[in-house]
Structures are given as structure tokens and as C-alpha cells.
Amino acid sequence: MGQYYIHQSNITIKDASYYGNLSAYAPHPDGKPFHTFRTYTVLADGDNITFQDCIFENGAGPGREAGEGIALYLDGDNIQVKDCILKGHQDTLFLAPLPLKEHRVDGFLGPKQFHERKNHTVYFKNCLIEGGVDFIFGGATAYFDNCEFKNVEQGFVFAPSTPKSVDVGFVARNCRFTASEGVPKESCYIARPWRIHGKVTLENCYLGEHIHPEGWNDWGKQESHRTVVFIEKHSYGPGACPKQRPDYVKVIL
Numbered sequence: 001m002g003q004y005y006i007h008q009s010n011i012t013i014k015d016a017s018y019y020g021n022l023s024a025y026a027p028h029p030d031g032k033p034f035h036t037f038r039t040y041t042v043l044a045d046g047d048n049i050t051f052q053d054c055i056f057e058n059g060a061g062p063g064r065e066a067g068e069g070i071a072l073y074l075d076g077d078n079i080q081v082k083d084c085i086l087k088g089h090q091d092t093l094f095l096a097p098l099p100l101k102e103h104r105v106d107g108f109l110g111p112k113q114f115h116e117r118k119n120h121t122v123y124f125k126n127c128l129i130e131g132g133v134d135f136i137f138g139g140a141t142a143y144f145d146n147c148e149f150k151n152v153e154q155g156f157v158f159a160p161s162t163p164k165s166v167d168v169g170f171v172a173r174n175c176r177f178t179a180s181e182g183v184p185k186e187s188c189y190i191a192r193p194w195r196i197h198g199k200v201t202l203e204n205c206y207l208g209e210h211i212h213p214e215g216w217n218d219w220g221k222q223e224s225h226r227t228v229v230f231i232e233k234h235s236y237g238p239g240a241c242p243k244q245r246p247d248y249v250k251v252i253l
Contacts, residue, residue: 002041005111009046009076016054018042023060024067036091037098037110040073045096045112050080056087062153063090063133070094074140075112077120085128089153092131095122095138095170099161099195119166130180134159136170137194144172151179151210154187156217160198162229169199169229177239179210186210191230192217199229204236211239216249224248 002020006013020041026034041058044051060069068091072081075096086092097117102108121141129136132153136142139161149157149172157177162169170191179188188210191200207215216230225248232245233252242251 004042006042006044006049007046008049010048011046012050012052013054014052016051018055019057019059020071021059021069023069026060032106032109035106035109036068036070037073037094037108037112039068039091040070040094042071043073043075043111044079045075047077047079049076050082051084052082054081054084056084058088058092061089063155066090074122075120077118077122079120079122081122081124081127083126084124085130087130088135089131090133090135090155091137092135093129093137095136095140095142096120097139097163099139117163119163131155131157134192134194137161139163139166139169139195141166141168142170144170144175146174147172148176148178151177151183151188153180154183154210156189156192158191158200159194160191160200161193161195162197162199164197164227166199169201171201171203172205173203174205175202176206176208177211178208183210186212188212189217190215190232192219193221193224193228194219196221196224196227198224201229201231201233202235203233206237207235207239209238213241213244215239215241215245218246218248
């Protein structure tokens with residue numbers, strides 16, 4: 001099965017490999033499914049942790065078959081992830097806090113369901129993050145520098161749930177949005193709002209041809225057009241189509 005819970009703060013972990021294969025649909029010993037937040041391969045909730053040259057994987061399989069499967073769940077402040085590989089399909093990387101309220105019963109079932117929602121800032125540098133649907137999600141402030149976001153199936157890269165009171169959500173700087181062979185052209189989106197105050201900013205990013213010309217999606221939440229902060233600065237590549245972006249996205253050429 002493979003699950004790792006890292007509680008310590010002020011530590012550095014190098015050259016570690018973590019593998020798990022729990023899926024949201026798998027039966028838990030309590031008689032319920034695992035649901036999303038009990039599927040983690042690694043849960044780290046200490047502060048000031050650095051991961052260097054590590055691999056985190058959830059091998060449960062494609063989301064359409066296995067449902068959600070988290071490879072890395074971060075619920076600490078000032079965590080740094082450098083030169084690491086994260087592999088999964090749906091919900092590869094969760095960046096706490098959870099939203100305040102769940103939309104369905106047992107939606108937040110897991111180790112942090114009833115914990116205080118604390119705002120965190122985390123950092124990723126030179127990482128490869130693979131997934132399909134909403135494979136980077138949550139409410140943290142997260143900076144991604146020189147990272148590669150690789151769709152292994154069609155879907156959505158970011159699904160932010162940034163709290164209304166937090167000014168910065170997910171920021172990707174000098175990153176690359178790529179796809180595995182076989183992912184259809186124009187079948188993926190940069191982001192959609194898990195909660196309506198979600199915030200995502202792209203700065204100087206390469207967008208492959210798998211990115212849909214609209215680029216961004218509202219998840220059917222018309223009210224989010226007034227509340228999301230989606231910003232795209234100086235994108236380039238075949239997926240950069242500024243004239244076709246929705247009007248609720250701020251595009252800077």
C-alpha cells in the first residue's frame with residue numbers, strides 16, 4: 001500500500017523515493033471508500049521541510065478508473081520541494097488548507113478533516129509534476145519556478161481553492177506545460193476554480209498544443225467570473241492563444 005506521514009519540522013530529506021497506489025474508490029477498513037484525502041502516498045505537515053531530489057508517486061491509475069489518488073499532501077509552512085518528481089493522475093499534489101466546507105458528505109474525510117485551516121506558503125523549483133484531472137489543487141500560496149507540468153491524460157492542471165482573504169494562490173514562473181504522447185491536442189486546461197475565489201498566475205510560461213485555446217475553465221460556476229483571479233503574463237508556445245481566452249482572465253502580452 002505505502003503511506004508515509006512526516007511530522008517533523010526543520011528537516012531536509014534527500015534522494016528518497018515514495019510509492020503508493022491507494023485510490024479514492026478502494027475500500028477502507030472502516031467500511032467506507034478511501035475518498036480523496038486518505039489516498040496520499042506522503043503527507044508532510046511539519047514546517048520548514050526541504051525535499052531534494054525525491055520521487056513521490058501514486059500509481060492507482062487513471063482518474064476515470066481509480067478516482068482521486070494523491071502522491072504528495074503538504075500541510076506545513078515554508079516547505080520547499082526542489083528537483084523532485086511527482087507522478088500520479090487525478091489529484092497528484094494537494095496543497096492545504098482544505099476549504100472551510102465540503103460539498104458532499106465525507107468529501108474531506110481524512111487526517112485533516114476537522115483541523116484548523118491554516119494558510120501556508122510553499123515553494124517548488126525545477127520539479128516535474130505529472131497528472132491528469134486537477135492534479136495540483138488546494139488553498140495554499142504556492143510558487144512554482146522552472147517546473148514542468150505534464151498532462152498524462154486530458155484534464156486540468158490547477159484547481160485552486162484559495163481563501164477569499166488570501167491575495168496569492170498558485171504562481172507558475174518560467175514553467176512548461178507539456179503532455180505525454182497520445183494526449184489529444186487542445187484537450188487540457190490551465191486551471192479551473194475548485195472554489196470561486198481561486199487564484200492562479202502564469203508568468204513567462206510555455207504552453208504546449210494540448211492546451212485548449214480558451215486555456216481556462218470556470219467549472220460551470222458563472223459566479224466565479226467576478227471572483228477568480230486568473231492572470232496570464234507573456235505566455236508562449238502553440239497553446240498560447242490570448243485572443244481566445246475568456247474575458248474573466250487577465251492576459252498580459
